[in-house]
Amino acid sequence: MSTFRIPRQRAIFDRRDVAARIDALVEEHGEKARPHIVELLKGALEKGRAELARRLEEKHSAGHECAGGHSFLVDQLLRVIHDHATTHLYPSANRSQAERLTIMAVGGYGRSEMAPHSDVDIAFLVGGKKTAWCEQVVEAMLYLMWDLGLKVGHSTRTLDEAMRLSKNDLTIRTALLEGRYVWGDQALYDEGSRRYTSEVVRGNERTFVTEKLAERNARHKRMGDSRYVVEPNVKDGKGGLRDLHTLYWIGKFIHRVRAAAELVDVGLFTQAEYRSFRRAENFLLAVRCHLHVLTGRAEDRLTFDMQRQIAERMNFAERPGKSSVERFMQLYFLHAKRVGSLTGVFLAHIDEQFEAKSARSGFFAGWKQKARTVKGYRVFGGKIAAPSDDWFRKDPVRLIEIFQIAEEQQLEVHPETMRQADRDSGLIDRAVRNDERANALFLDLLCGRNDPEMVLRWMNETGVFGKFVPDFGKVNAQMQFDMYHHYTVDEHTIRAIGLLNKIEKGELADDHPRATRLIHKVISRRVAYVAALLHDIAKGRGGDHSELGAEVAHELCPRFGLSDSETELVAWLVLHHLLMSHTAQKRDLTDPKTIEDFVGKVQSQERLRHLAILTAVDIRAVGPGTWNSWKGQLLGELYDTASERLRLGHMREGRDRKIAAKKAEVAELLGDKADLAESVGGAMGDSYWIAEPVDIIALNLVHYAAAREQKHDLSIHCEFYEERGATLVTVIAADHPGLFYRIAGGIHLAGGNIIDARIHTTRQGWALDNFLVQDPHGGAFAEEGQLERLKTSIEDALANRVDLAPRLAQRPLAHSRARAFDVSPRVLFDNKASNRFTVIEVNARDRPALLNRLARVLFESRLVVHSAHVTNYGERAADTFYITDLTGHKLEQGERMNRIEARLIEAASDATQDRLENA
Known part of the structure; x- marks a missing residue:
């Protein structure tokens, strides 16, 4: 070519x-x-x-x-x-x-x-x-x-x-x-x-086109079916070289062109489109050649470690708020996006050429489907088209209108009109952006009840979206250089809007029952859609994207036609869009202060409803597998507790009533063993009854009663816990210092990844610890052999039959690609987050047995861990501990806190991991 x-x-x-x-x-x-x-x-x-x-x-x-x-x-x-x-x-x-x-x-x-x-x-x-x-x-x-x-x-x-x-x-x-x-x-x-x-x-032209497109679709499905996956395949991925080849093959087969330039001569591309075809091809070929040179083999996957090196080789520089690798990948995705829009235009022309040929021969010769007119636009064959070449030049607001009509009437935008919109998108100036009608049309499209996701994606591909909302244009094709986010910012945002639309239509009721109910209770659905659009709008600018995004919301919402109260609510949601997920995943929801602080920020039921909806679509739109039943359960627990507090106010007797209601539920679940709720349950403190769900309490009480009856010093129970998509591991043992870090080490040695830990001590001095465990890929241990391995490994660790530190260091990191990222360990001490405990949060690169190493430092520092909460964001782990000293008091600021901070940072650092691996 x-x-x-x-x-x-x-x-x-x-x-x-x-x-x-x-x-x-x-x-x-x-x-x-x-x-x-x-x-x-x-x-x-x-x-x-x-x-x-x-x-x-x-x-x-x-x-x-x-x-x-x-x-x-x-x-x-x-x-x-x-x-x-x-x-x-x-x-x-x-x-x-x-x-x-x-x-x-x-x-x-x-x-x-x-x-x-x-x-x-x-x-x-x-x-x-x-x-x-x-x-x-x-x-x-x-x-x-x-x-x-x-x-x-x-x-x-x-x-x-x-x-x-x-x-x-x-x-x-x-x-x-x-x-x-x-x-x-x-x-x-x-x-x-x-x-x-x-x-x-x-005579075989049409068959060839059909087969080639089927082959392309199967390849896209295999590769993740989005041109915005953050580790793309340069050759076979969507928007990659193979898509350009497919255009060339089809053009060559039908028109016998010898070079890509001839696609212009046969009317499949304009000269400008051909130039962008060549630019995309040149860039993608350069990236592929660099990949081959760096790896010394035929490698086409643009992995995180390669992205950094190629950005350097291709001379990309740092910019405020954007690293060189993010700038390189933004250009990559812009080219991939261009390949996508070229494909749409190209295939539409092929279709038209086939239709024209069919219309000139056979039974339907001379017959043409009659177009109808909708608001001046031609509509035929399920497609909407501009009636003339100067249609958008005469009134640029039509560049917004055509997409709004397409969404409202469930039409496709004709590819020739997509080409016109792309060409004329530059007509959108300040006057158009401030036009009341244009903004009303855009808001109608954004909140559309049919398929706003698809139409906004078309709008984005023509450049109209980014021109009409320049802040959105800035995050166009912008990647986030981490292993947590699967898509570019614009793709993530459009997906979030699509998920919101599906939730509103009741299509995701199984996964999101609460959000499905709440979306129909909010006062303004427009707030939900605009908040989804703006929640990540300020990424890549340097500074806190939530704070900067709230400023953008204050500017844009009045322009879109939102009222003052709607604007305030959207700005608040953008500012706090991470509040609910961070609280649910990184804080102890049984600690009254956690709920007080959360409610203190939320302050109203309307804000809480919107925040719950936005949190659900934001997490799910990150990528496949990021939403799971465990996150759903935590968020639901936080929502229900906060909603009750907002409804009833701060009432201490609410706690006693809640415990009494839980005991009654547990007794009902236990059936003929109902008496355990009082006899054994009486040994558990209030925090236990608040912390644990009723089904786990029922399991724990039966397990505890059996262990005490048989006078076992150690009792371990492992079972697949479908409700959370994880394995529940319960350990009952005589409480002693270091118990927690040893249990964690045993779980890690068996290949387990701890996603949550609740640590309890009965009034008789027995430890009752519940762990939720997944395998390194986010699945549960469910097979009998796997559960037995977990149990044996914990027993060995508690009996000192294994030397934990060297054995754990030998375990491979589940995500070896995490090495491509700079994650400096960070330790935060918070004495305000809880009335009884000091909260320690450690952020570090995810690695084998990180929880065990941190817990060991806390044990050696003579601290008691009361609960632990483990969260993963791709290559980053955030482990939170609620601790006291041996006398039950909080840790005060001073030399001791500084020493503990230094030791935790050392335990979480790459240098420590490397030293252990090489020992």
């Missing part, structure tokens, strides 16, 4: 010189020349690759030049090898008509797009039948290429075989479509090309 002219070709490979030196080696060594020839060719290949690598480093974005250069290098090498095979090894002065051979480049090599470690895909075409001479030459060439370390994909076929196979096999059909003459019998290649057009292409 590349039409790039390679500069200074002889510096890459001087074919004349290499051929002359081969002649000389054959003359000097005769039949023993082979090893010398291999050495010569190896040297020439390495020299060529080194020259191309040097050029890539020098001109870091020269994708076409690098890919074309590698194809040129292989071309020259093949020509020399072919000439050596046919001149020195198997000369044939009087070849028969059958003894004809041509070498054809196929695949990426055929397009002249080779990354440094790409396969060399070649097709040997022979005349009427495969003769001994042809087979000898092909074999000699292949052995030489293998000796040079080339990874060769090859086939040898007669013309008849090639034509027959390509009719039945899409892969072969595509490979031959890209076939490029390299060397050998030119007339044979030309004959094959003619026959391919007449026998394979003619």
Whole structure:
């Protein structure tokens, strides 16, 4: 496909010189020349690759030049090898008509797009039948290429075989479509090309397009089905090189174009679209070439560690609020987005060309579906179109209106109109942005009841969204360089709006029953949608994105037409959009002060309803698997407790009533063992009854009664706990210092990841500790063997049968990719978050047994851990401990606190992990 002219070709490979030196080696060594020839060719290949690598480093974005250069290098090498095979090894002065051979480049090599470690895909075409001479030459060439370390994909076929196979096999059909003459019998290649057009292409155009698009859709599904995944595949991912290839293949098959530039001549692209096609292709090829050079292999996944290195190689600099890697990836996603919009326009044109052809022939010749008119727009075949080329120029507000109508009437925007909107998006100026009608239309679209997500995505692809809401334009294609966020900021935001729409329609009632109820109780649904739009709007600006986002909300909401009270509520939600998830996941919800502080910030039922809805869609829109039943349960518990407090006010007797109600529920659950609620439950403190859900209390009481009856010093119970999507591990033992860190170590050794821990001591001095445990991939231990392993591992740790520290250090980190990120450990002490405890929060890189190491420091510092809460955000872990000293008092500021902080930071640091691993 590349039409790039390679500069200074002889510096890459001087074919004349290499051929002359081969002649000389054959003359000097005769039949023993082979090893010398291999050495010569190896040297020439390495020299060529080194020259191309040097050029890539020098001109870091020269994708076409690098890919074309590698194809040129292989071309020259093949020509020399072919000439050596046919001149020195198997000369044939009087070849028969059958003894004809041509070498054809196929695949990426055929397009002249080779990354440094790409396969060399070649097709040997022979005349009427495969003769001994042809087979000898092909074999000699292949052995030489293998000796040079080339990874060769090859086939040898007669013309008849090639034509027959390509009719039945899409892969072969595509490979031959890209076939490029390299060397050998030119007339044979030309004959094959003619026959391919007449026998394979003619009459099969529509079938080829259908099959290629089905193949593309299957590939997208395999790769995550979004062009905004944060570790994209440059070649096969959505918006990647393969999507550009698909356009070229379809254009070439239908119109027989020889180069991508000809797609303009046949009306599939405008000149401007073709230029952006080439820019995207050049950038993606450059990234792929850098990937191959850095990894030393054919690697196409743009992983986090590679992103950082390639950003450096491609000279991206830091900017305020944006790292070099985030700037590099933003450009990557902008190109991927462009590939997506080009694909839409291109395929629509193909459709129209097929329709036009059908309309000119057959039964429906001369018949055309009549368009209807909606507010001046043409609507036909489920698509809405601008009636004239100057439609948006006459009134730029129509750039918003067309998308609003499309959402309201469930129409697609015609691709030609998408192209017009893209071209005319620059007409959106301050006057349009402040236009009352334009803002009313935009708000109607945003809060649309059909599918605002899809239409906002179209609006984003044309650039209209970013022009109308410039703050949104700033986060367009912006990635967040971490392992928690799966999508770019704009994609995450649009997905959040789509989830809100699904919740409102009741489509996610199973996962989000509370949000499904609450969305119909809020006073203003517009607030919910605008808050979803603006919650991350200020990311990448430097500073706290919640605070900056609230300022943006104060500016934008009145413009959109929201009232003063709605504006205040949206700004509050943006400012506090992380409050509920952080409180639920990082604080002890049984501590009255946690609820008091939370309610003190929320202050009203309306705010609480909106915050619960926004929190649910925000977490879920982060990516697959980030929402789970455990998070749902924690958020639900916080919502219910806060709602009750807001409704009833601060009432101490509410606590006693709550415990009494829970005891009654537990007694009912226990059935014929109902008396345990009082007899055994009386040994548990109030905090236990508030902390634990009724079903866990029922399990605990039965377990505790049995352990005491049998006078067991240690009793461990493990079972799959479906409600939380985790495994419940309950340990009953005589309470002693260090118990917590040893249990945690045993769980980690068995491969468990602790997601929550509740630590209790009965009035008789027995520890009753509940842990929720998942495997490293977020699943539960459910098999009998896994549960037994957990139990044995905890027993060994508590009995001192294993030396925990070195054994834990040997366990591999579940997410080794976390090494690509700089996560400096941070320790926060908070004496205001609880009336009884000091709250210590440790933020650090996630690693094996982090909880165990931190808990050990607390034990050695003579502190008592009363509860622990574990949260993971991709590569980052946030572990929170509620502690007192041995006398039951809070930890006061001073030298001791400083020493503990230093020890916790050391325990959480990379240097400590490296030292333990190498010990």
